[in-house]
Amino acid sequence: MQINHEISAQSLKPAIERMFDLSAEKIRRIESMWDPSNGTPVFTISGLYTTRGWTEWTQGFQYGSAILQFDATGDGEFLEIGRKNTLERMAPHVTHNGVHDHGFNNVSTYGNLLRLMNEGRFEDNAGERSFYEMALKCSGAVQAMRWSPTANGFGYVYSFNGPHSLFVDTIRTMRALGVAHRLGHVLMSENDKPVNLLSRLVQHARNTARYNVYYGAGRDAYDVRGRTVHEAVFNRNDGNFRCPSSQQGYSPFTTWTRGLAWAITGFAEELEFIESLDDAEFDDMGGKAAILEEFVEAAMATSDFYIENTPTDGVPYWDSGAPGLVRLGDYLNRASDPYNEHEPIDSSAAAIAAQGLIRLGNYFSSHGKHDQGNHYRQAGLTAAAAILNEPYISTDENHQGLILHSIYHRPNGWDYVPAGAKVPCGESSMWGDYHARELGVLLLRMADDKPYLTFYGAI
Numbered sequence: 342m343q344i345n346h347e348i349s350a351q352s353l354k355p356a357i358e359r360m361f362d363l364s365a366e367k368i369r370r371i372e373s374m375w376d377p378s379n380g381t382p383v384f385t386i387s388g389l390y391t392t393r394g395w396t397e398w399t400q401g402f403q404y405g406s407a408i409l410q411f412d413a414t415g416d417g418e419f420l421e422i423g424r425k426n427t428l429e430r431m432a433p434h435v436t437h438n439g440v441h442d443h444g445f446n447n448v449s450t451y452g453n454l455l456r457l458m459n460e461g462r463f464e465d466n467a468g469e470r471s472f473y474e475m476a477l478k479c480s481g482a483v484q485a486m487r488w489s490p491t492a493n494g495f496g497y498v499y500s501f502n503g504p505h506s507l508f509v510d511t512i513r514t515m516r517a518l519g520v521a522h523r524l525g526h527v528l529m530s531e532n533d534k535p536v537n538l539l540s541r542l543v544q545h546a547r548n549t550a551r552y553n554v555y556y557g558a559g560r561d562a563y564d565v566r567g568r569t570v571h572e573a574v575f576n577r578n579d580g581n582f583r584c585p586s587s588q589q590g591y592s593p594f595t596t597w598t599r600g601l602a603w604a605i606t607g608f609a610e611e612l613e614f615i616e617s618l619d620d621a622e623f624d625d626m627g628g629k630a631a632i633l634e635e636f637v638e639a640a641m642a643t644s645d646f647y648i649e650n651t652p653t654d655g656v657p658y659w660d661s662g663a664p665g666l667v668r669l670g671d672y673l674n675r676a677s678d679p680y681n682e683h684e685p686i687d688s689s690a691a692a693i694a695a696q697g698l699i700r701l702g703n704y705f706s707s708h709g710k711h712d713q714g715n716h717y718r719q720a721g722l723t724a725a726a727a728i729l730n731e732p733y734i735s736t737d738e739n740h741q742g743l744i745l746h747s748i749y750h751r752p753n754g755w756d757y758v759p760a761g762a763k764v765p766c767g768e769s770s771m772w773g774d775y776h777a778r779e780l781g782v783l784l785l786r787m788a789d790d791k792p793y794l795t796f797y798g799a800i
Contacts, residue, residue: 343653346715348722350788356729357781361413363736364743364778368407371741372422375403377430384749385768386757388740393755396501398442401434402775405449409778412457413785420463427451428472435480441500443484444514448796449775451476452520459799460792474524481521482528484514485541492580493551495544500572502588507573509553509600511545512607516796518542519614523800539618543626546611548573550639552582554604561585563594567646568661571600589750595662598690599748601647606697608640612704614797640701647694648720652677655695655724656733659687659748665764679732679746682763685756688733689747689773695724696780703793725780735769742769744777 371390375382381400382390408423410416427450434446455473458465489504490496498515500508518538528536552573557566570585570593590597615623615633623629651657656677658666665683666672679686702718705711727733728744735745747770749755756765783794792798 342648342651342655342720342723344648344716344720345723345726346719348719348726350722350784353722353726353729353784354788356726356734357413357784360729360734360743360777360781361410363734364406364410364774365414365416365419366738367735367741367743367774368410368419368422371403372407374741382771384747384756384770385740385742387759388737388742388768390741390769390771393749396440396442397434397437398440398445399771400430401442401446401449402771404431405453406771406775406778408450408453408457409775409782412453412462412782413778415462417463420457423450424454427454431476435476436483438483438486439501441484441487441498441508441511442514443480443517444796445772447476447480448516448520451480452516452796456796456799477517477520478524478526481517481519481524481526481538484517485521485528485536485538488541489575489577490580491548491575491582493548495548496541497545497548498541502572505575505577506586507548507552507575508588509549509569509571510603512549512553513603513610515542515545515607515611516614518545519611519797520800523797539622540626542611543615543623543632546608547632547635549604550608550635552585553600554639554643556638556642561594565646567642567644567649568596569601569604569643569646571597589752591660591663591752595660596646596650597660598647598651598657599659599687599693601643601657601661602690602694602697604643605640605647605694606700608636608643609697609700609704610796612636612640613700613795616704617795617797640697644698644701644717644720647698651691651724654727655720656686656688656691656727656746657694658684659690659751660684663751677727679766680762685748685751685764685766686746687748688728688744689770689776691724691728691733692744692773692776692780695721695728696776696783697721698724699780699783699787722784725784728777729781740769743774744769747773 380392383393404426407419410419451473497507500506522538572586585593654676663684668683698721702714706714
């Protein structure tokens, strides 16, 4: 990347406001045209959202997008879209014990609604508040039930692949456990044994830092500092780590950039969350300082890898080791090219990573480390500026997507290749669009000196 040190949240306000202007009609069109009996909208084909029966992990992004639209603009139409659909359609996600996606589905809907009510953005209603709180408590506990212990004395919330599988994505869904813990909830297990949700969050994040993130310490022949692996595989007979794997990346020894982005933002967000809690809560976990130190190392390593392995504008190709990249020449020293003939861009990775880089920068600045803070924050703002403008922002009113050139599952060949192109391009994803909106709300609040956006701040 070529980090632009002149960009600020204030300077991006016109682009963010334009994004939300475009976003409004896209949300309305999806709401009017989508038949919920078809499942959940996941990604676009020729500009229209379609579904993909793998797991229903994007419905919270659909309705959460409307809630964020209200957050950004104050337009009550979108609050009602989000409230109504959350009430009518999200309950199965609260008790879904077959996925690792509770933070995506439920914090994006029930969590955003509770936050906005507690901020005084819409009328306070005790019954509605209790409804949101109960949903979030249940979601965190159900997510924490999906637990595999490891030989190092920790454990992890396992992916939909099964108990052997630790996904890097899941670091960001730990927000479900964090919210439930802040609400005073615990998971009740066998013999009425209470399970501390904060402890499970910390254990999961520590295992992610140790097995899904590399530090250049010689773990294997491909150990490059900051790269991530999508999946860490464990022997369930004894809890020992066995090998890296990948479902959506090119290989276990290359870096799937959306997984890298999940790690950047997940660890940055957990740093903010843990910092907000009392030291005493971590006395039986090795101490708050040691946990923060480990997460800072993971956040910095992954952020540095992103900065070093992304084109100048901050928008990455879908995998840092994708085989076609060699045909692109010196691609890291020029802007990303979504219309090239060899490998697709993944703009959703940029939308996710930009937020994490900004949060990490803000974290360092809050601790008086202003040089580091400016470095990471400006990197995030650089990526944000790219996706808020052409060729990434979708200005076509007939295209339901908001951020173009997103990739879902390149190895499975699920992404649409338009006529005349050789790689997928020009399409959007529900998670990419949601995270662009979430990034926009964060930046608007920073620009206007309004309450800082966190998943837990209003609890």
